[in-house]
Amino acid sequence: MAHMYKQHSQILLTTNEMGKADSAAVVAGVPAMELMAAAGKAVADAVLGRWSRCSVLVLCGPGNNGGDGFVVSQLLLSAGWPVRLAFWGSVEKLSPEAAHFYYAWQGEVEAYSVDLLEQTDLVIDAMFGAGLTHALEDKARDMVDGIIERKIPVCAIDVPSGVDGTTGAALGNVAPAELTVTFFRQKPGHLLFPGRGLCGKLVVADIGIPDPVLDELNLQTWENSPELWCRDYPWPRSEEHKFHRGHAVVYGGENITGASRLTARGAMRIGAGLVSLAVPIKAWAIYATAMTSVMVVKLEQSQEAEDFEELLLDPRHNVIAVGPGAGLAGFERIRTRKIVLAALATNRPTVLDADALSAFADDPKILFDAINGPCVMTPHEGEFARLFPTFNESTDINKSPDINEQCVADKLTRTRLAAKLSGAVVVLKGADTVIASPDGRAIINSNAPADLATGGSGDVLAGFIVGLLAQGMLPFDAAAAAVWLHGEVGNEVGIGLIADDLPNHLPKVLSAFKRQYFSD
Numbered sequence: 324m325a326h327m328y329k330q331h332s333q334i335l336l337t338t339n340e341m342g343k344a345d346s347a348a349v350v351a352g353v354p355a356m357e358l359m360a361a362a363g364k365a366v367a368d369a370v371l372g373r374w375s376r377c378s379v380l381v382l383c384g385p386g387n388n389g390g391d392g393f394v395v396s397q398l399l400l401s402a403g404w405p406v407r408l409a410f411w412g413s414v415e416k417l418s419p420e421a422a423h424f425y426y427a428w429q430g431e432v433e434a435y436s437v438d439l440l441e442q443t444d445l446v447i448d449a450m451f452g453a454g455l456t457h458a459l460e461d462k463a464r465d466m467v468d469g470i471i472e473r474k475i476p477v478c479a480i481d482v483p484s485g486v487d488g489t490t491g492a493a494l495g496n497v498a499p500a501e502l503t504v505t506f507f508r509q510k511p512g513h514l515l516f517p518g519r520g521l522c523g524k525l526v527v528a529d530i531g532i533p534d535p536v537l538d539e540l541n542l543q544t545w546e547n548s549p550e551l552w553c554r555d556y557p558w559p560r561s562e563e564h565k566f567h568r569g570h571a572v573v574y575g576g577e578n579i580t581g582a583s584r585l586t587a588r589g590a591m592r593i594g595a596g597l598v599s600l601a602v603p604i605k606a607w608a609i610y611a612t613a614m615t616s617v618m619v620v621k622l623e624q625s626q627e628a629e630d631f632e633e634l635l636l637d638p639r640h641n642v643i644a645v646g647p648g649a650g651l652a653g654f655e656r657i658r659t660r661k662i663v664l665a666a667l668a669t670n671r672p673t674v675l676d677a678d679a680l681s682a683f684a685d686d687p688k689i690l691f692d693a694i695n696g697p698c699v700m701t702p703h704e705g706e707f708a709r710l711f712p713t714f715n716e717s718t719d720i721n722k723s724p725d726i727n728e729q730c731v732a733d734k735l736t737r738t739r740l741a742a743k744l745s746g747a748v749v750v751l752k753g754a755d756t757v758i759a760s761p762d763g764r765a766i767i768n769s770n771a772p773a774d775l776a777t778g779g780s781g782d783v784l785a786g787f788i789v790g791l792l793a794q795g796m797l798p799f800d801a802a803a804a805a806v807w808l809h810g811e812v813g814n815e816v817g818i819g820l821i822a823d824d825l826p827n828h829l830p831k832v833l834s835a836f837k838r839q840y841f842s843d
């Protein structure tokens with residue numbers, strides 16, 4: 324599977340991997356000079372396409388990002404634009420290609436000074452790209468602060484200077500770009516916040532690096548897109564009946580009854596053949612009145628966990644979801660833990676969300692030890708911090724993860740470590756949801772609108788995942804597909820969205836998805 328993923332344009336390259344791709348391209352016979360010329364031309368074309376002739380200041384840094392800046396400067400000057408170029412670095416230390424374009428620049432080379440910003444309509448940020456190692460200092464930092472203060476439009480080359488392309492972290496102040504032009508493939512930092520918010524519109528330009536250079540790299544990170552998983556999407560087929568499409572069991576709590584209903588509806592809408600909502604007898608009438616296509620099953624008082632286990636003896640109940648509204652207060656916490664452990668003991672695909680995760684905050688190891696089959700956990704940052712409390716501070720992230728170690732890491736790394744440590748596919752939710760598999764693969768989602776930040780929308784997501792698992796999708800693919808479809812439904816409904824809308828609008832989104840990817 325990982326190899327199949329390799330061919331896709333959705334591959335993301337860390338700055339280090341981009342450097343390797345770059346070197347491999349040179350080895351394959353594409354001169355570094357040509358790569359830089361193509362990079363600069365792509366930026367100049369993007370500028371000419373977006374802005375009308377105006378007074379441009381190109382801020383060039385000491386490395387190859389600055390080299391791209393020399394190329395852009397000359398191209399815009401040749402196009403008749405008023406261009407000034409400021410350079411911060413030493414000519415002797417430039418790479419041969421950057422030095423070549425430095426000498427090819429026909430204008431004056433000025434030193435960095437905020438005064439240059441006074442008559443500037445557009446800044447080209449060619450200070451730092453992939454080579455950034457720490458926060459900007461001295462004159463570069465002053466320039467950034469000056470641009471921010473004057474709100475001058477910026478076109479960034481590769482990344483806005485100060486953004487770490489691998490993690491999306493902002494190392495100090497960063498002048499936000501209106502347009503960022505990057506090369507060959509995106510980097511994780513273009514999709515992870517805050518980096519994503521600082522890039523503005525992102526253009527990925529082909530600069531002549533041949534795709535086969537990717538084969539030599541062990542690449543493990545992608546931007547979420549149907550191309551990654553659509554081949555395995557479980558469309559209904561004529562020869563099937565409902566049991567072929569799986570029977571999901573969702574646990575519903577006693578007091579918060581809406582959450583698991585949203586999960587059950589989500590599972591039903593995405594195509595699970597049958598969904599049973601198993602609920603404590605006290606709340607049965609509430610659930611039974613509200614649900615129609617979903618079956619409501621009673622769990623007898625004070626032996627809910629035993630009844631739940633018994634329900635799972637039926638092998639047709641092929642997937643389980645626990646968590647939304649499961650309950651954490653007093654005795655409920657113990658019950659939620661028992662239900663989770665009963666679900667995991669079946670080794671059937673299980674989705675754990677919300678309270679199913681928080682119930683183990685005191686001792687996450689009990690949970691991780693119980694995960695021996697296919698499992699997807701869907702924490703938001705709060706729940707994640709409860710299960711992986713040490714993953715926010717400092718540790719050597721290159722060592723194998725240990726729950727007792729401290730860890731400073733970006734969202735992508737933290738999610739990967741969590742998956743490896745727990746043995747589950749982990750979906751760390753948010754505007755830049757990361758989906759990671761214990762085998763090291765990871766996907767960053769980028770289509771979710773902020774309208775999804777509303778109570779219950781995560782419950783529906785858990786339902787989408789369990790519904791796809793019910794139909795036989797593998798956990799990593801099911802999680803990625805569900806997160807993408809969830810984002811698409813969010814876009815479809817838009818402003819005013821409430822969680823109840825998500826299952827209801829899914830059919831429209833599924834139809835559009837099917838038309839686009841399965842038109843024959």
Ligand SMILES: NC(=O)C1=CN([C@@H]2O[C@H](COP(=O)(O)OP(=O)(O)OC[C@H]3O[C@@H](n4cnc5c(N)ncnc54)[C@H](O)[C@@H]3O)[C@@H](O)[C@H]2O)[C@@H](O)CC1
Binds near residue numbers: 452480506
């Ligand atoms: N395929 C590619 O990867 C291509 C990359 N190109 C460009 O090359 C760039 C990468 O070039 P480099 O590796 O030279 O990296 P950069 O140009 O980003 O910067 C590297 C230099 O800056 C110094 N430095 C890093 N952080 C600093 C800080 N905070 N303060 C002061 N100095 C700092 C480093 O010591 C090094 O001298 C890419 O971002 C892209 O713009 C293009 O030229 C063409 C092809």
Ligand SMILES: Nc1ncnc2c1ncn2[C@@H]1O[C@H](COP(=O)(O)OP(=O)(O)O)[C@@H](O)[C@H]1O
Binds near residue numbers: 703756771777778
């Ligand atoms: N700012 C945002 N932009 C896009 N998606 C978001 C944003 N905030 C939250 N989401 C998404 O909304 C859902 C919220 O889930 P969750 O936090 O579990 O809420 P709840 O428990 O109320 O269902 C997740 O899928 C998350 O990725």
Ligand SMILES: [K+]
Binds near residue numbers: 448452479483484
């Ligand atoms: K830059």
